Amino acid sequence: MEHKSCRNTGHEKSPWQDDGSSLTVFYEFVSKNVSMPSDLGELIAYVLLLVITWYTLLFALRFLVSLVKPVLVVLVALFLFRFLRSFEFEDLIDLGFTILGLVANLVASIVAKFLEFVLRIFS
Incomplete structure (x- = not known):
């Protein structure tokens, strides 16, 4: 039985070897092993990102208003009572x-x- 060594002798080129450019190797790996999104997939991703961002902003603003609103109500009541008394x-x-x-x-x-x-x- 013939034993193959783990070292590459240079006679055959494996698909992972390149001329030293790691970006090219990464691109080849991604293009072969990861499915690329279509235009519709990108549109759906952008719409989902927009919706998630919109609801996050709305939640944050509603939270801030819920913190500030009682203080504003008390201030308006104080000014109104002072105004009516004067x-x-x-x-x-x-x-x-x-x-x-x-x-x-x-x-x-x-x-x-x-x-x-x-x-x-x-x-």
Whole structure:
């Protein structure tokens, strides 16, 4: 029985040997042993990456809002109570009517601009 040595004598070239470039050997190994994704596979991978990233960001933002929201509610309540204590009842009524007037003017100007836009389209 003939015994083969483990050493390569140079007569035959194994598929793992190359001219010394490890990147080429790695590329050949990957191209022969790992299936390459198709365009549809890449699209699915990118969509999954987008969805995972989106839900991670949403979860992080919801977590931050859940931490900050109670503090904001307490601060708004403190400012509101201090605001209500510093004014007389008549001053609050005047302030309410002033705010309502400003909101009505804003709505009227928005409606006027929209109607001007519609008239320009039809003329």
